[in-house]
Amino acid sequence: MEATRSYTALFFILLISLSSSSSYAKKRKEYKPCKELVLFFHDIIYNGHNKANATSAIVAAPEGANRTILAGEFHFGNVAVFDDPITLDNNLHSPPVGRAQGMYLYDTKNTYTAWLGFSFSLNSTEHQGSINFVGADPLMNKTRDISIVGGTGDFFMHRGVATVMTDAYEGEVYFRLRVDMKFYECW
Amino acid sequence: MEATRSYTALFFILLISLSSSSSYAKKRKEYKPCKELVLFFHDIIYNGHNKANATSAIVAAPEGANRTILAGEFHFGNVAVFDDPITLDNNLHSPPVGRAQGMYLYDTKNTYTAWLGFSFSLNSTEHQGSINFVGADPLMNKTRDISIVGGTGDFFMHRGVATVMTDAYEGEVYFRLRVDMKFYECW
Amino acid sequence: MEATRSYTALFFILLISLSSSSSYAKKRKEYKPCKELVLFFHDIIYNGHNKANATSAIVAAPEGANRTILAGEFHFGNVAVFDDPITLDNNLHSPPVGRAQGMYLYDTKNTYTAWLGFSFSLNSTEHQGSINFVGADPLMNKTRDISIVGGTGDFFMHRGVATVMTDAYEGEVYFRLRVDMKFYECW
Numbered sequence: 001m002e003a004t005r006s007y008t009a010l011f012f013i014l015l016i017s018l019s020s021s022s023s024y025a026k027k028r029k030e031y032k033p034c035k036e037l038v039l040f041f042h043d044i045i046y047n048g049h050n051k052a053n054a055t056s057a058i059v060a061a062p063e064g065a066n067r068t069i070l071a072g073e074f075h076f077g078n079v080a081v082f083d084d085p086i087t088l089d090n091n092l093h094s095p096p097v098g099r100a101q102g103m104y105l106y107d108t109k110n111t112y113t114a115w116l117g118f119s120f121s122l123n124s125t126e127h128q129g130s131i132n133f134v135g136a137d138p139l140m141n142k143t144r145d146i147s148i149v150g151g152t153g154d155f156f157m158h159r160g161v162a163t164v165m166t167d168a169y170e171g172e173v174y175f176r177l178r179v180d181m182k183f184y185e186c187w
Numbered sequence: 188m189e190a191t192r193s194y195t196a197l198f199f200i201l202l203i204s205l206s207s208s209s210s211y212a213k214k215r216k217e218y219k220p221c222k223e224l225v226l227f228f229h230d231i232i233y234n235g236h237n238k239a240n241a242t243s244a245i246v247a248a249p250e251g252a253n254r255t256i257l258a259g260e261f262h263f264g265n266v267a268v269f270d271d272p273i274t275l276d277n278n279l280h281s282p283p284v285g286r287a288q289g290m291y292l293y294d295t296k297n298t299y300t301a302w303l304g305f306s307f308s309l310n311s312t313e314h315q316g317s318i319n320f321v322g323a324d325p326l327m328n329k330t331r332d333i334s335i336v337g338g339t340g341d342f343f344m345h346r347g348v349a350t351v352m353t354d355a356y357e358g359e360v361y362f363r364l365r366v367d368m369k370f371y372e373c374w
Numbered sequence: 375m376e377a378t379r380s381y382t383a384l385f386f387i388l389l390i391s392l393s394s395s396s397s398y399a400k401k402r403k404e405y406k407p408c409k410e411l412v413l414f415f416h417d418i419i420y421n422g423h424n425k426a427n428a429t430s431a432i433v434a435a436p437e438g439a440n441r442t443i444l445a446g447e448f449h450f451g452n453v454a455v456f457d458d459p460i461t462l463d464n465n466l467h468s469p470p471v472g473r474a475q476g477m478y479l480y481d482t483k484n485t486y487t488a489w490l491g492f493s494f495s496l497n498s499t500e501h502q503g504s505i506n507f508v509g510a511d512p513l514m515n516k517t518r519d520i521s522i523v524g525g526t527g528d529f530f531m532h533r534g535v536a537t538v539m540t541d542a543y544e545g546e547v548y549f550r551l552r553v554d555m556k557f558y559e560c561w
Contacts, residue, residue, distance in 0.1 A: 031343075031374065046436070057451045059434040059479075060246040060266060062233070063254040067437040077244040077268050079290075079434060081451050081489075083482045101481045101510050102489040103453075105246075107288045108270045115268075115289040117304055117491055119510035132508045132521045134319045134336060136288050136306035147319045147337025149508060150521025152535055156405075157558055161339055184344055184374075187405065187558075218530075218561065247433040247453060249420070250441040264431045264455050266477075292433075294475045295457045302455075302476040304491055321506045321523060323475050323493035334506045334524025348526055371531055371561075 033160065034186035037127075039120065040167060041084045041100040042092045042176050045070075050173065056082035060105075070172055074113075075106035086120060090167055090176060098122035104137070112139040116146060116164075120179075122154070129153020131181065133162060148181060159185040220347065221373035224314075226307065227354060228271045228287040229279045229363050232257075237360065243269035247292075257359055261300075262293035273307060277354055277363060285309035291324070299326040303333060307366075309341070316340020318368065320349060335368060346372040407534065408560035411501075413494065414541060415458045415474040416466045416550050419444075424547065430456035434479075444546055448487075449480035460494060464541055464550060472496035478511070486513040490520060494553075496528070503527020505555065507536060522555060533559040 046054035048068045058067040062077030071078050081103050085096035102118025114137040121130050130153060135146025144164045151158040160183035168176040233241035235255040245254040249264030258265050268290050272283035289305025301324040308317050317340060322333025331351045338345040347370035355363040420428035422442040432441045436451030445452050455477050459470035476492025488511040495504050504527060509520025518538045525532040534557035542550040 048437070057436040059436050059451045059453055061254075062244040062246050062268075063235070067435075076270075077246045079246055079266070079268070079453070081436075081453070081479050081481050083450070083487070099482075101487060103479060103481075105268050105290060107268050107290075108286075113270070113288060113308075115304070115306060117489070117508065119489060119508075121487075121510050121512065130510050130519065132510075132523070134304065134306075134321060134508060134523075135339070136308050136317050136319075138308065145317065145339035147339065149319070149321075149336040149523040150533065150535075152509070152519035152521065156535065157533065159337065159344065161337075161343065248441075249431040249433050249455075250422070263457075264433045266433055266453070266455070292455050292477060294455050294477075295473075300457070300475060300495075302491070302493060321491065321493075321508060322526070323495050323504050323506075325495065332504065332526035334526065336506070336508075336523045346524065346531065348524075348530065 031184055033182035033184055035158070035160075035181075035183040037181040037183075038178065039086050039088065039097070039181070040090050040176055040178050041086045041120075042174070043082055043084045044174050045080065045172060047173055055084045056080045071106075073109045074111055076109040077106065079103060079105040082118070086122070090178070092176070097124035097127065102133075113137065114139060127154050129155045131155050131158070135162075137164060139166065148183065155183075157185070157187040158183045218371055220369035220371055222345070222347075222368075222370040224368040224370075225365065226273050226275065226284070226368070227277050227363055227365050228273045228307075229361070230269055230271045231361050232267065232359060234360055242271045243267045258293075260296045261298055263296040264293065266290060266292040269305070273309070277365070279363070284311035284314065289320075300324065301326060314341050316342045318342050318345070322349075324351060326353065335370065342370075344372070344374040345370045405558055407556035407558055409532070409534075409555075409557040411555040411557075413460050413462065413471070413553050413555070414464050414550055415460045415494075415553065416548070417456055417458045418548050419454065419546060421547055429458045430454045445480075447483045448485055450483040451480065453477060453479040456492070460496070464552070466548075466550070471498035471501065476507075487511065488513060501528050503529045505529050505532070509536075511538060513540065522557065529557075531559070531561040532557045 044055045046057045059081050060079035065071035084100040086098040087094040099121050104114045104116050116137050119130050119132045131151045132149050134149050137144050146162050148160040163180040165178045167178040231242045233244045246268050247266035252258035271287040273285040274281040286308050291301045291303050303324050306317050306319045318338045321336050324331050333349050335347040350367040352365045354365040418429045420431045433455050434453035439445035458474040460472040461468040473495050478488045478490050490511050493504050493506045505525045508523050511518050520536050522534040537554040539552045541552040
């Protein structure tokens with residue numbers, strides 16, 4: 001009789017632990033990052049008049065468009081290459097802690113979306129190393145999640161998710177992105 | 188004496204577990220995916236006459252080629268940007284469950300091969316989130332494996348392998364890819 | 375009594391191995407790769423006179439530059455697509471074991487840096503499969519680390535870090551990269 005009771009208790013304990021673990025799996029947003037980092041980067045697009053200051057350039061465009069002015073149809077088909085300063089806060093003139101380098105391309109004809117392939121090359125007292133990003137960026141959303149697919153140096157083998165927000169947008173010459181990095185695989 | 192026997196037993200248990208794990212490692216095709224998903228996407232290439240329908244555009248080409256017609260030499264050097272509807276079956280007119288967005292580039296002079304960097308942005312009752320792909324696509328092979336390097340939303344931190352098949356190819360205006368995704372890291 | 379002593383010894387051995395592994399985790403450079411591989415690849419840039427031999431082509435350039443000659447300002451804004459032979463040693467004429475395919479783009483105006491998105495497609499008796507790379511390449515550094523973000527075939531689901539070195543550089547027509555791959559996730 002005692003033994004049966006114990007078994008029953010054990011059964012319920014198992015049941016509870018199983019169900020809690022499976023409900024946990026569904027609430028994926030509760031994963032705790034092993035490292036977090038917030039940085040800003042600043043993109044000044046070449047527009048024919050700002051050669052000295054520009055940090056990015058249109059390098060490809062669809063038929064009928066040139067490489068000085070972003071194409072019509074929501075810039076569909078424009079590819080830009082960039083080398084943008086990274087800062088700790090939202091001030092373009094703060095001392096840079098690294099460079100955001102790579103490309104973005106506009107890939108929709110009826111709204112603003114981009115595809116991003118780029119890296120953060122960090123070189124400051126706090127962080128040395130690179131972080132590599134890949135992902136779709138639906139620009140009209142307040143926040144957009146892209147993948148951190150790898151890293152080197154202080155970010156050796158790291159993986160995670162970066163939430164990108166447009167922190168400022170001035171005409172078609174300047175934009176500033178805030179990047180909230182959450183690493184879930186640290187080494 | 189008892190202790191010795193226990194040690195010997197422990198030794199053999201370790202030996203067996205080690206050898207079985209190492210032989211397992213070699214048979215890599217037996218890994219079981221933690222999630223599977225099959226989707227199709229449809230690419231309609233701009234050819235100068237189909238502006239309204241086209242879902243992709245040539246945005247870069249080698250010297251001597253233009254951006255309306257795919258270049259000679261197996262399109263070597265052409266880069267295309269795309270925003271293609273994703274469907275559950277092979278029908279272009281099925282209700283889309285998301286968009287495949289990014290780029291492909293033709294990168295061989297004596298056969299058809301491409302390099303892919305793109306994302307699935309899924310937005311349906313079944314799936315919300317993005318899946319990011321990178322890889323080489325030797326188009327003349329029946330099946331080609333590329334890497335799933337990350338994901339967000341329902342595919343948070345996922346990794347896996349996607350097998351790409353050309354499901355239809357109509358001249359140089361339309362192609363349809365079937366993408367069999369197998370995730371081996373789910374969160 | 376003997377058995378108790380053995381247990382105590384085992385406990386301390388476990389304790390030592392655990393504590394050493396945790397201190398190990400902090401010294402990230404001591405991680406041991408589960409696989410290593412060194413390969414070379416050879417890039418012959420089209421310059422208007424070497425169509426037959428060239429393995430890469432400039433396909434995009436900023437306003438004012440053409441696609442025959444690399445742009446001024448450290449080639450900022452040039453995108454090249456390539457299909458380069460991979461060899462086991464540093465000899466361009468050694469039998470190729472595969473092809474390096476994808477793109478590089480020059481992304482700084484005041485020094486040489488590139489961003490790389492490419493794959494190794496290996497097809498030899500020793501290795502069958504693909505390895506996918508993404509990362510920033512500050513060319514003036516002797517060694518540069520990029521991410522191995524995935525793989526297929528023999529490199530199924532692999533991740534790691536590749537150290538890239540410029541092994542030769544001849545004018546703006548030929549360069550050879552040595553790629554030291556260290557995989558830390560093998561399957």
